[in-house]
Every structure is written in structure tokens, then in C-alpha cells.
Amino acid sequence: MKITKSIKKQTKWSLKEHSKGKKIGLIPTMGFLHEGHLSLIRKAKEYSDRIVVSIFINPTQFSPEEDYKEYPRDEECDIKLLKNEGVDVVFIPEVSLMYPGEYETYVTVEKLSKEYCGRTRQTHFRGVTTVILKLFNIVLPDFAIFGEKDYQQYIIIKRMCRDLNISTKIIPAPIIREIDGLAMSSRNRYLMEDERKEATILYESMKKAENMVKKGIKDVKSIKKEMVKLIESKKFPRIDYIEFVDSETLRRVSTIHGPTRILEAIWIGRVRLIDNIEIRPKR
Amino acid sequence: MKITKSIKKQTKWSLKEHSKGKKIGLIPTMGFLHEGHLSLIRKAKEYSDRIVVSIFINPTQFSPEEDYKEYPRDEECDIKLLKNEGVDVVFIPEVSLMYPGEYETYVTVEKLSKEYCGRTRQTHFRGVTTVILKLFNIVLPDFAIFGEKDYQQYIIIKRMCRDLNISTKIIPAPIIREIDGLAMSSRNRYLMEDERKEATILYESMKKAENMVKKGIKDVKSIKKEMVKLIESKKFPRIDYIEFVDSETLRRVSTIHGPTRILEAIWIGRVRLIDNIEIRPKR
Numbered sequence: 001m002k003i004t005k006s007i008k009k010q011t012k013w014s015l016k017e018h019s020k021g022k023k024i025g026l027i028p029t030m031g032f033l034h035e036g037h038l039s040l041i042r043k044a045k046e047y048s049d050r051i052v053v054s055i056f057i058n059p060t061q062f063s064p065e066e067d068y069k070e071y072p073r074d075e076e077c078d079i080k081l082l083k084n085e086g087v088d089v090v091f092i093p094e095v096s097l098m099y100p101g102e103y104e105t106y107v108t109v110e111k112l113s114k115e116y117c118g119r120t121r122q123t124h125f126r127g128v129t130t131v132i133l134k135l136f137n138i139v140l141p142d143f144a145i146f147g148e149k150d151y152q153q154y155i156i157i158k159r160m161c162r163d164l165n166i167s168t169k170i171i172p173a174p175i176i177r178e179i180d181g182l183a184m185s186s187r188n189r190y191l192m193e194d195e196r197k198e199a200t201i202l203y204e205s206m207k208k209a210e211n212m213v214k215k216g217i218k219d220v221k222s223i224k225k226e227m228v229k230l231i232e233s234k235k236f237p238r239i240d241y242i243e244f245v246d247s248e249t250l251r252r253v254s255t256i257h258g259p260t261r262i263l264e265a266i267w268i269g270r271v272r273l274i275d276n277i278e279i280r281p282k283r
Numbered sequence: 284m285k286i287t288k289s290i291k292k293q294t295k296w297s298l299k300e301h302s303k304g305k306k307i308g309l310i311p312t313m314g315f316l317h318e319g320h321l322s323l324i325r326k327a328k329e330y331s332d333r334i335v336v337s338i339f340i341n342p343t344q345f346s347p348e349e350d351y352k353e354y355p356r357d358e359e360c361d362i363k364l365l366k367n368e369g370v371d372v373v374f375i376p377e378v379s380l381m382y383p384g385e386y387e388t389y390v391t392v393e394k395l396s397k398e399y400c401g402r403t404r405q406t407h408f409r410g411v412t413t414v415i416l417k418l419f420n421i422v423l424p425d426f427a428i429f430g431e432k433d434y435q436q437y438i439i440i441k442r443m444c445r446d447l448n449i450s451t452k453i454i455p456a457p458i459i460r461e462i463d464g465l466a467m468s469s470r471n472r473y474l475m476e477d478e479r480k481e482a483t484i485l486y487e488s489m490k491k492a493e494n495m496v497k498k499g500i501k502d503v504k505s506i507k508k509e510m511v512k513l514i515e516s517k518k519f520p521r522i523d524y525i526e527f528v529d530s531e532t533l534r535r536v537s538t539i540h541g542p543t544r545i546l547e548a549i550w551i552g553r554v555r556l557i558d559n560i561e562i563r564p565k566r
Binding site: 007011100102103104105106107108109110111112129130133134137138159160162163164165166167249 | 290294383385386387388389390391392393394395412413416417420421442443445446447448449450532
């Protein structure tokens with residue numbers, strides 16, 4: 001497994017593989033890898049001959065009051081895991097290479113970036129789309145895999161690629177959960193023991209909604225009310241948002257009559273967790 | 284010469300040429316071609332095996348009160364001229380193909396786009412960088428040629444490419460002028476006969492500045508004063524801006540001690556013209 005820190009060398013490697021007719025799959029990560037990330041690598045292998053994993057904690061997607069400096073890192077362990085998965089290249093650029101002096105170009109998917117997570121994290125998605133476009137231009141992937149855990153991010157990146165005529169295909173991969181249902185996330189490690197126990201409320205509340213829909217209830221207001229009641233019965237959770245949206249456009253729906261995503265963001269103590277599931281109306 | 288209106292076909296053609304080892308040069312235009320554009324094509328031939336000229340009047344770079352609808356068009360004549368120059372492909376996409384429904388992704392070079400022409404045309408450069416990135420992703424050029432006539436645009440696009448790791452090389456081409464010094468521009472045709480005569484004031488005033496610098500004057504304030512006096516002695520011209528800037532960073536300079544660009548935007552009646560020249564301090 002190659003470890004590349006140079007942008008030029010990464011592009012050179014990619015061009016060479018392309019000239020041999022190889023398809024490249026990219027999994028962009030911020031490191032501190034868990035089973036969720038590894039599932040993306042396995043997904044990428046279904047599509048690609050060569051696998052590149054990037055590890056880059058992207059400063060432009062954190063706001064000043066967020067946890068950029070404290071974001072968990074463990075490069076040594078990450079590299080071991082990736083070697084084990086048969087990854088071809090790990091691309092680990094320095095911040096000063098990705099954002100040289102006088103850096104000032106940003107890519108924005110304007111409306112989609114303002115909603116949901118964008119309301120509390122105003123420049124977050126601008127940072128994400130910018131760094132993803134940069135990584136695409138450097139790694140030149142045929143496919144890139146994004147976890148559905150960050151569902152809004154996945155939809156925004158798909159939209160960016162359509163709008164900007166980017167040839168990389170965006171492939172979604174399903175959420176990987178702990179045994180008790182908590183979606184895997186690098187931020188879970190910030191949870192205290194008793195917070196960790198209550199963190200399952202995200203998945204539980206969505207499962208409750210799913211059951212209501214299965215019983216034929218279609219009115220979002222009634223379903224949300226029950227979800228809020230369940231969440232508020234616990235000690236730690238504080239709701240940021242619960243939204244029912246069209247799975248493709250992310251537009252809010254008030255009645256469930258097609259494929260719908262429930263998007264949730266919940267504070268558990270000082271940790272903000274997100275999760276989502278797909279529900280379909282009863283036939 | 285091929286005429287392509289389909290994005291997919293253009294990309295397919297470009298990929299095929301690349302696979303044969305051919306270098307592609309792109310000249311993005313808004314049509315209504317004149318000698319200035321043709322000089323860009325000749326420049327492109329120095330670098331490329333294949334020449335693509337795009338004709339696309341890009342709506343996102345016009346503000347609502349600007350002349351998008353009235354922008355001059357003459358596709359038939361353009362195609363004749365391009366055939367004559369030995370262009371390989373003319374890419375002429377429809378607006379609805381370039382900006383499909385729910386289009387919402389924009390690329391912005393934030394600081395550079397706010398200055399100079401960006402002050403009166405606030406979303407202009409955002410539209411330019413967005414469409415250029417799209418054209419690059421569609422045509423996949425190794426080189427793209429931009430006229431120095433739009434000097435701020437040239438610098439902004441160079442910055443975008445550096446910041447976003449775009450592999451296309453940006454090549455500048457010198458301004459082409461009428462015999463009396465007026466820089467060629469599609470907008471010149473809007474000038475009435477007596478306005479056209481006075482439009483030479485842009486070049487004349489910059490030449491005056493150049494002569495002062497040649498005589499050893501380095502203080503921008505004194506030079507500007509003389510330029511304003513000359514311009515205001517005429518009937519039609521109304522100054523939008525006259526700026527002395529560093530040729531690379533576009534930062535304003537108050538003393539001329541290195542390669543400096545004079546940037547000018549002047550209203551002649553209802554037509555806004557721009558021009559620029561490079562000056563160097565006397566040794």
C-alpha cells in the first residue's frame with residue numbers, strides 16, 4: 001500500500017492507472033476510521049480496480065467554535081486498518097498543501113446547503129463541497145463512495161456533480177450501526193458512559209416513526225409528536241431537528257406518500273449526533 | 284469542423300482525442316467573434332493538437348439589469364470564421380442543458396471577484412468561474428486561452444485553477460486593438476459614431492500614464508490626476524474606475540516599483556468599456 005502526501009504524485013499515479021484502463025474508486029475520510037468507513041471500501045471494490053482512501057481533516061468544514069482542533073486522530077491505526085483492507089493508496093495531504101496562501105475559491109450548492117445541518121453549521125457544506133471537488137481533481141476517481149449516515153452531504157455532493165458536469169459517479173453506502181442501533185461515527189467516542197446508553201434514542205425514535213407508518217399513519221405532524229415525546233422522556237437528548245423529507249430533493253413533506261427520509265440531529269450532552277432512515281408509505 | 288450541441292458527445296469526443304495522446308486547447312467565447320477571438324485560436328494552436336471553441340452566452344454572468352437578452356449573436360458568421368481558422372469542434376450548448384432545473388451550484392473566487400469590475404457587477408465573476416469550471420469538466424482541455432482584455436477575469440480563473448487543483452493550463456493572449464487603439468470587444472458595436480471616436484480615450488489615457496512612468500514619475504496619485512483630466516476633457520466618457528494594481532495579485536499599488544497593470548472601466552454613453560495595459564517602472 002502506497003502512502004502519498006504529495007498532490008502531484010497522487011495525480012500522476014491516478015493518470016498512470018487510468019492509462020492502463022483501471023477504474024479508480026475514492027473514499028474521502030477524515031481518518032479515525034471505524035467499521036463504517038471500512039464498509040465504504042468494500043463497496044468501492046464492487047466498482048473499481050484501484051482503491052484510494054484520503055485522510056484529511058478539512059478545516060474549512062468546521063466553524064470557528066467547532067471541534068476541528070480536537071477532532072480525533074490516529075494515523076498509525078488508520079494505516080494498519082487500510083492495509084488490511086487491501087487499499088492501494090492512502091492520500092494524506094497537509095493542510096498547507098490543500099489550502100495554500102491566499103486561498104479563496106469555494107464551491108457552494110446554495111439552497112441545499114442552507115437547510116437542516118446547514119442551519120446550525122452555516123459554512124459546513126461549503127467546506128465539504130470545496131474539498132471534495134479538490135480531491136476529485138487530484139485523485140481523478142471514476143467512483144466515489146459516500147456513507148448515507150451523512151445523508152444531506154450525499155445529496156449535496158450528487159447535486160454538485162450534476163451541476164458542475166463532474167464525471168465521477170457518486171455511490172451511496174448504507175449506514176453501519178452498533179449492535180444497539182447507534183449509527184457509527186467518530187464523534188461517538190466523545191459520549192460519556194450514561195450518554196452513550198441514551199444515544200440509541202436517535203435510532204429508536206426513527207424506528208417508532210417507521211412502525212407508525214407501517215400501521216398506515218401518514219401525517220408527519222402526528223408522527224413527529226410521538227417521536228418528540230419519546231426523546232423528551234430521556235435525560236440527555238436535546239433535539240436540533242427532526243425532519244421528514246423527499247429522499248431525492250430533500251424537500252420537506254407533510255404527508256408520507258413516497259420514499260421519505262427521516263433526518264435527525266440530536267444533542268446528547270455536548271455531542272451532536274445525526275442519523276436517518278428511509279421509510280415508505282404502507283401500500 | 285464538428286458542431287456539437289450535446290454535453291455528452293463533447294466529452295466523449297474529448298476523451299477519444301486524449302486516448303490518442305492529443306492535447307486539447309479550449310477557447311471559451313460568447314460568440315459574435317472578432318479578430319480578438321481569432322487571435323486566441325492562433326495562440327491555442329501553439330500549444331494544442333486539437334482546438335475546441337465554445338460559444339455560450341452565459342446568463343449567470345449577467346445581472347438582471349444587464350444586456351443578456353440584447354447581447355449580440357451571429358452564429359452563422361461565427362461558424363464560418365471558425366471553419367476558416369481550422370477549428371476542430373465548435374461546442375454550442377443550450378442554456379437549458381448547461382443550467383438544468385434546480386441548478387444551484389456556484390464557484391466563487393471570493394476576494395478577487397469583489398474588486399474592480401466586481402463592484403459594479405456583483406455576481407458577474409461568480410457566473411464566469413462557474414461556467415468555465417463546467418466547460419473544463421465537459422471539454423477536458425489541456426490548455427485554455429483567455430484574452431488579457433479581461434485581465435481581472437484572467438487572474439481570477441488562474442486563481443480558481445490553482446485553488447481547486449484544476450489541471451488545465453491557463454494561457455493569456457495579448458489584447459488586439461483597432462488601428463486607433465480601441466481594444467476589440469463585442470460591445471464596441473453599441474457605440475454611436477461620435478461615441479466610437481471618443482472611445483479611444485481609454486487607450487490614450489493609459490498611454491499618457493505609461494509616458495509619465497517612462498519619464499520617471501512613480502506616484503500613482505499624480506499620474507491618475509493627469510489621466511482623469513484628460514478623460515474629463517471629452518464629452519462622453521464617465522469614469523467607472525482607474526486602478527493601478529500588482530500584475531499578479533491585483534492588489535492596489537500607490538507607487539510603481541514593479542510590473543503594474545492599469546485597469547480602466549469607462550462608460551461611453553450607455554456602453555461600459557474596459558481596457559488595461561502593463562507598465563514597468565523606469566530603471
